[in-house]
Structures are given as structure tokens and as C-alpha cells.
Amino acid sequence: MLKSISVLAVALAGALAAGTATAQTYGFGQPATPAAIAGWNIDVNGLSGAGLPAGRGTVAEGQKVYEERCASCHGVFGEGAGRYPVLAGGQGTLTADRSVQTVGSYWPYAPTLFDYVRRAMPFPAPQTLSDDQVYAVVAFILNLNNIVPANAVMDAKTLAAVKMPNRDGFLTSTWTHDTRPDLHSTACMKNCKSGPVQVISDLVSLHVTPEQTESGNVGSQVEFKEAPAGPATAARPAVPSVTFAQVQKIIAQRCAVCHAQKPTQPGFSAAPMGVMLDTPQRIKAAAKKIGEQAVESQAMPIGNVTNMTQAERKLLGAWIAGGAK
Amino acid sequence: MKNNRRHFLQSAAAVTGGALLAGIAGSKEAQAAVQSGNLPPDVPSWMKKLGTGVEAAPYGEPVKYERDVIRRNVPFLTATTESSVSFTPLQDLDGVITPNGLCFVRDHGGTPVVDPVQHRLMIHGLVERPMVYSMVDLMRFPTESRIYFTECAANGGMDWRGAQMQGVQFSHGMVHCCEWTGVKLSTLMNETGVSPKAKWMLAEGADAAAMTRSIPIEKAADDVLVAWSQNGERLRAENGYPLRLVVPGWQANTSVKWLRRLKFGEEPWETREETSKYTELMADGKALQFTWAMLAKSVITRPCPEKPLAGKGFCEVSGLAWSGLGKVKRVDVSFDGGANWAPASLQEPVLTKSLTRFRIPWEWNGQLAYLQSRVIDETGYIQPTIVEMRKAWGSNAVYHKNAIYTWRVNQNGTVDSVEVN
Numbered sequence: 001m002l003k004s005i006s007v008l009a010v011a012l013a014g015a016l017a018a019g020t021a022t023a024q025t026y027g028f029g030q031p032a033t034p035a036a037i038a039g040w041n042i043d044v045n046g047l048s049g050a051g052l053p054a055g056r057g058t059v060a061e062g063q064k065v066y067e068e069r070c071a072s073c074h075g076v077f078g079e080g081a082g083r084y085p086v087l088a089g090g091q092g093t094l095t096a097d098r099s100v101q102t103v104g105s106y107w108p109y110a111p112t113l114f115d116y117v118r119r120a121m122p123f124p125a126p127q128t129l130s131d132d133q134v135y136a137v138v139a140f141i142l143n144l145n146n147i148v149p150a151n152a153v154m155d156a157k158t159l160a161a162v163k164m165p166n167r168d169g170f171l172t173s174t175w176t177h178d179t180r181p182d183l184h185s186t187a188c189m190k191n192c193k194s195g196p197v198q199v200i201s202d203l204v205s206l207h208v209t210p211e212q213t214e215s216g217n218v219g220s221q222v223e224f225k226e227a228p229a230g231p232a233t234a235a236r237p238a239v240p241s242v243t244f245a246q247v248q249k250i251i252a253q254r255c256a257v258c259h260a261q262k263p264t265q266p267g268f269s270a271a272p273m274g275v276m277l278d279t280p281q282r283i284k285a286a287a288k289k290i291g292e293q294a295v296e297s298q299a300m301p302i303g304n305v306t307n308m309t310q311a312e313r314k315l316l317g318a319w320i321a322g323g324a325k
Numbered sequence: 326m327k328n329n330r331r332h333f334l335q336s337a338a339a340v341t342g343g344a345l346l347a348g349i350a351g352s353k354e355a356q357a358a359v360q361s362g363n364l365p366p367d368v369p370s371w372m373k374k375l376g377t378g379v380e381a382a383p384y385g386e387p388v389k390y391e392r393d394v395i396r397r398n399v400p401f402l403t404a405t406t407e408s409s410v411s412f413t414p415l416q417d418l419d420g421v422i423t424p425n426g427l428c429f430v431r432d433h434g435g436t437p438v439v440d441p442v443q444h445r446l447m448i449h450g451l452v453e454r455p456m457v458y459s460m461v462d463l464m465r466f467p468t469e470s471r472i473y474f475t476e477c478a479a480n481g482g483m484d485w486r487g488a489q490m491q492g493v494q495f496s497h498g499m500v501h502c503c504e505w506t507g508v509k510l511s512t513l514m515n516e517t518g519v520s521p522k523a524k525w526m527l528a529e530g531a532d533a534a535a536m537t538r539s540i541p542i543e544k545a546a547d548d549v550l551v552a553w554s555q556n557g558e559r560l561r562a563e564n565g566y567p568l569r570l571v572v573p574g575w576q577a578n579t580s581v582k583w584l585r586r587l588k589f590g591e592e593p594w595e596t597r598e599e600t601s602k603y604t605e606l607m608a609d610g611k612a613l614q615f616t617w618a619m620l621a622k623s624v625i626t627r628p629c630p631e632k633p634l635a636g637k638g639f640c641e642v643s644g645l646a647w648s649g650l651g652k653v654k655r656v657d658v659s660f661d662g663g664a665n666w667a668p669a670s671l672q673e674p675v676l677t678k679s680l681t682r683f684r685i686p687w688e689w690n691g692q693l694a695y696l697q698s699r700v701i702d703e704t705g706y707i708q709p710t711i712v713e714m715r716k717a718w719g720s721n722a723v724y725h726k727n728a729i730y731t732w733r734v735n736q737n738g739t740v741d742s743v744e745v746n
Binding site for chain 2: 103
């Protein structure tokens with residue numbers, strides 16, 4: 001009697017956990033053998049480190065792996081090439097207007113890094129590193145972020161013990177509409193605005209309003225009734241037209257001193273990275289890269305040694321947006 | 326990164342803006358139609374000869390005139406096309422079902438082409454009977470078909486700092502809505518005997534990202550499907566062929582594609598996709614984690630920047646609304662930037678966690694207008710304004726932007742994306 005009650009209780013608990021009242025099973029499929037499970041069971045718990053395999057790696061070994069297998073995308077110092085993810089730095093920026101979220105500044109748990117690199121990196125050839133290599137490259141990335149010293153050795157025990165700087169930065173909860181912070185709405189139906197409707201952000205005006213802030217689009221306030229409208233039939237151009245002559249002048253002044261067959265900038269004997277911006281054809285062909293380097297990331301001109309202005313960057317952006325003709 | 330997005334979108338605006346205006350009356354195409362000899366009183370040429378035979382297209386494709394109805398991506402947004410997103414052309418779609426070839430695609434390690442005969446689903450961890458299932462095994466279980474929307478948590482994220490997306494495809498196109506068929510996850514949980522100690526489930530994909538997310542047991546046992554069909558046919562490779570999870574109403578990233586493994590455990594795994602990504606950094610430097618549900622959102626899909634107004638007079642304003650918490654209860658539309666609102670009509674049937682089509686008639690007098698829609702779901706949640714959201718969330722958020730969206734209708738009938746106070 002006692003036994004059957006406890007059996008029933010177990011069955012019930014199981015059914016509840018599974019969220020179903022039916023006890024019917026079908027018997028399809030094959031039992032997963034321990035060997036089969038071992039091959040696929042690659043997850044590591046980020047918080048506890050459960051699942052971290054045997055093996056070890058040093059920062060120095062990791063640097064070698066990193067330079068061969070990772071740096072081409074993530075940069076020698078983890079700074080990220082182009083739009084590839086930045087892996088290092090950004091500490092102290094989480095409350096800044098533009099935060100930099102990296103392993104060092106944002107990730108709460110170190111074992112997550114092992115789990116992710118082992119399953120997904122290097123991007124073009126995942127699951128090709130040995131566990132020792134993963135430990136080593138993880139040690140190197142943590143060292144790049146000043147989280148572990150240069151002589152650190154990472155293994156299952158030491159990695160689980162690493163305390164990440166942003167460890168306590170996450171509020172974990174099952175967020176619902178009651179707990180999410182955007183809940184001040186009311187469904188007003190009539191006369192819901194105290195004043196006239198104002199445009200606070202206007203994509204079309206992004207390039208045209210010269211006194212725009214750095215973020216580009218806040219501050220142009222247009223009254224509802226007085227907002228400018230285009231001619232009744234013709235399309236209003238989305239961006240003002242920029243002539244190539246304007247573009248060429250800027251590039252000649254700000255870029256071609258370095259990016260030319262024969263650079264005039266002291267210290268440069270050849271065009272950096274082979275990028276030459278000294279003829280109209282070359283400038284047009286490089287439009288996309290010019291946009292990336294001089295308008296978006298603003299990495300160029302290097303150190304802004306040629307004193308390029310924001311207005312010039314905007315103009316280049318408008319030229320590219322208009323088809324780079 | 327954010328800078329890159331901004332600049333791309335300006336260029337996208339320029340391109341689509343020019344192209345679409347060529348399409349309205351008075352265009353080259355319209356003039357060609359007049360001279361074609363196919364308009365009344367002439368008999369159209371396609372009535373005077375035989376069409377193609379029934380076997381001409383064993384698997385049908387859209388006619389050539391619809392070749393602009395395609396997914397599009399944002400080349401500047403990501404470093405590679407393998408970890409990137411391609412958006413649903415909401416501006417071209419009617420009703421609520423997204424055709425399979427147009428469902429947005431968000432991959433983290435490219436789209437693998439998985440042989441269904443060689444694909445396996447492993448279920449293990451805190452279960453009595455760890456199992457491996459082939460596709461044939463899975464299809465023997467009792468099945469269900471359900472219509473659900475699937476929305477990327479980052480849908481709309483590019484507009485967090487200001488209007489940047491000149492087009493509804495880019496501002497809202499990381500959502501699709503399909504009829505999914507598969508076995509309920511609860512059936513498989515019962516089958517493998519999930520332990521009462523299990524509180525979490527890890528779902529893992531068979532792609533190059535080996536995508537992994539932790540899902541709490543309550544949700545797993547509730548309405549999650551292990552699906553192999555999408556709108557009546559097998560999944561498309563880019564949407565998870567041959568097997569995927571469908572986690573209704575939640576960040577699409579949890580609906581793991583190419584599903585190969587489910588592991589039950591006591592704690593969440595704290596994977597990279599639920600710590601580094603898919604979390605929300607707030608103004609105070611703290612981040613929200615496990616913000617799974619996609620809260621109510623709506624958008625007008627006609628008119629929109631891609632579909633300008635054709636002329637003064639009657640215009641049916643139409644759009645989509647949805648909520649990850651349940652059914653859409655009401656959608657209001659404003660023509661004056663949110664000062665006054667009127668309820669739209671909802672197309673029946675209104676389904677839970679599904680796209681819902683709304684419509685409202687409008688007489689356009691040729692004047693400047695600011696169109697908005699606002700959804701209220703069955704829980705009473707009201708879609709917030711962007712001003713409210715930004716105040717509460719700060720400037721570093723990426724995900725879960727569900728604010729009311731504004732289209733400015735200009736006097737020439739073109740439509741721009743703007744934000745109003």
C-alpha cells in the first residue's frame with residue numbers, strides 16, 4: 001500500500017513536470033548510449049563551470065593560437081577588425097552613452113567563454129581546436145582584458161574560479177510586462193498631446209541640417225503645420241546631391257597624402273594597405289571602404305592628422321548614400 | 326557598430342526612395358501599358374495564344390513581375406553574411422501568413438544543409454530514459470499544427486537612437502508568421518521521463534554556431550513545438566530544416582533551428598547567447614537577462630516608405646499587430662501623430678501569439694499627416710511610445726524595442742520614417 005502510494009506520487013510528479021496528464025509513452029527512438037552522449041555533450045555551465053573538460057593552457061600558448069586562428073577577425077589586441085566583435089576593453093563604459101560590450105566589460109562568467117569558443121570559434125572552422133587550445137586562448141583573452149595575469153594557467157578549476165568584472169551586472173528575473181520598465185502607457189483617445197506634434201528625429205533631414213549633433217538626428221524640431229513639404233508631384237530627394245568634385249577635393253586634402261602611389265606624408269613610402277585614393281576611378285571603386293573608415297568607424301584619417309571635419313564626413317556619407325557617382 | 330548601422334540606413338533610404346517613386350502612375354511602365362495593345366478595347370495578347378503546360382513548374386515560383394518581393398539584408402550591419410539577418414518584405418504581404426521563401430533569416434554561423442536521414446535529436450540530462458530520435462521516429466508521434474509569429478529580439482533595434490530605417494522591411498521585418506507542424510515538446514518530455522528536479526532545458530542547434538539557449542521547464546512543458554513543417558511543407562533550410570524548436574511568443578533566438586539536442590538540468594547554462602547577447606544594458610549599467618517574451622507591437626504596413634500613397638481620397642490603412650503574451654485585443658490608429666486615435670478593425674480569426682491584421686479606412690486630403698498604430702493585448706499591456714521607452718531604457722539597449730512607430734505622409738504622397746514627441 002505504502003509502496004503504491006509513493007509510486008503514484010512519483011508518477012504524478014513526473015507528469016506535472018512534463019506538464020501533461022497523460023502517462024502514455026510510445027517507445028519510438030533508440031536509447032542514447034553513454035558513448036553517443038559523450039560525443040555531443042559539449043555544454044559547459046557558465047556559472048558553475050560544470051562540464052569543463054580535462055586539459056589546460058597558458059596565456060603564452062593562447063597567444064600563439066590567437067594570432068594564428070583569431071586575430072585576423074578580432075584584431076591583435078582584441079580590438080576587432082572592421083565590424084567583427086571587439087573582445088577586449090570597454091571596462092567602465094557600461095553607463096556611457098555608447099557602451100563597449102566585451103568579454104572584459106560585459107560578460108558575467110568566465111566558463112561561458114570556454115563553452116562559446118569551443119562550440120563556435122574560430123568562426124570559419126568551429127570545433128577544430130583541442131580542449132588545451134581552447135583553455136589557452138581563453139587564458140589569452142582574459143589576460144588581454146587584464147582579468148588574469150600573464151603567467152596564468154587555465155584549467156577546469158582555475159577557470160571556474162575566475163571572477164569577471166561584470167559578474168554582478170545582470171538582473172535575472174522572469175520579466176513580464178509588470179516588471180519591464182516601459183510601463184507608463186495609457187490608451188488616451190482624444191486630444192492626447194498638450195502642444196503641437198513635433199518631429200524629434202527625422203531620417204530625411206539627417207544629412208541636410210548642418211547644426212546636427214554627433215548622434216546625427218536629435219534636435220531638429222519641426223512644427224506639425226509648418227513642416228516643409230516637397231513639390232506636389234516630384235519626389236523629394238532623400239539626400240542632397242553632392243558633386244564628385246566636392247568629394248575629390250576632400251579626399252585629396254585629407255586622405256591622398258598617405259593613400260597615393262607616392263605618398264607625400266612624411267614617414268609613408270607606399271600607400272597604406274595598398275589603398276590608393278589618388279584618381280577618380282580609385283576613389284569611386286573604394287567608396288564602400290571610404291564610408292566604413294571615414295564616415296562610420298571614423299578610424300581614418302589615422303589620428304585625424306589631416307584635420308578632417310565632421311561636415312566633410314557627412315558630405316562623404318551623403319555622396320555614398322546617393323550612389324557614389 | 327551603431328555608427329555603421331546609421332549610415333547604412335541612410336543609403337538604403339536613398340536607394341529605395343528613388344526606386345519606388347518610379348513605380349507610381351505616370352511612370353514608364355504605366356506609359357508602356359497604354360501602348361501595349363493589351364488594354365480595353367484591345368484583346369490582351371495572353372488571350373490569343375496558349376499558356377504553358379501544367380508540368381512547366383513542378384515546384385511553383387512567383388511570376389516574374391513579383392521579382393522585387395524578396396528578403397533583403399543590410400550589408401553594412403554585420404561583418405559577414407553568415408552571421409547576419411535578411412528581412413521579411415512586410416510591405417508586399419497581405420493577411421498574416423508569411424510565405425516560406427520570404428520568412429526573415431537570422432543565422433549565427435550560416436545556413437547548414439542537413440541530411441534528414443543523418444539528422445538526430447538527442448534528449449538527455451535529468452531524464453529517466455536518454456534517447457536518440459531520427460526524423461522517422463519523431464514523425465510517428467502525435468502531431469499538432471499551430472500558427473505562431475516568430476520575432477527576432479533585435480527587430481526594430483536599429484531605431485533605438487532615432488529614426489534610421491526608411492522602410493518597413495528594415496524597421497520591422499525580423500518577424501514572420503507560419504503554421505508550424507510537429508510534436509509537442511511536452512510529449513517528448515513525457516516520453517523520456519523528465520525528472521521533477523529538472524528546472525531548465527538546454528536546446529542546441531546543429532549549425533556552425535551550435536546555437537544554445539536555456540529555456541525554463543514551465544515554458545518547455547507549455548506550448549513549445551518540435552517542428553518539421555512550416556506552412557504545410559517541410560522547413561526551409563534557412564528556417565531550420567529538418568527540425569527546429571518553436572517557442573511561441575519568445576525571442577526567436579530561443580526557437581533553435583536545426584535542433585539536435587535537448588538537455589535537462591537544474592540551472593540555466595548562462596550561454597553566450599543569454600549573457601553577452603540577448604540581454605539589455607540599461608542606463609544605470611545593469612543588464613536585464615532572460616527577457617524572453619516579445620511584448621506587444623504593431624506597425625502600419627500600408628502606406629509605408631515602400632508603398633507611398635497613390636492619390637488623394639480613400640485609402641485603406643492596414644498593418645500588423647502581435648503580442649508574445651497572447652492575443653491582440655485592440656489596435657488604435659492615429660493620423661495626427663498621436664493626438665487623436667480611432668480603433669481599427671481586426672481580421673478574424675485573432676489567434677494567440679500570432680500576427681493579426683488590422684485595417685482602418687482613411688480619407689487623405691493631400692495634407693501632411695503622421696500615421697501611428699498602437700496595440701493593446703489581452704493582458705491589458707499597451708504598446709509604449711518611443712519617448713517613454715527611451716526614458717526608461719537609456720541609449721544602450723539593442724533588443725525588445727516595441728515602441729509605437731510613426732510614418733510621415735508628405736504632401737506628394739511619399740512616406741518617411743520619423744519620430745515625434
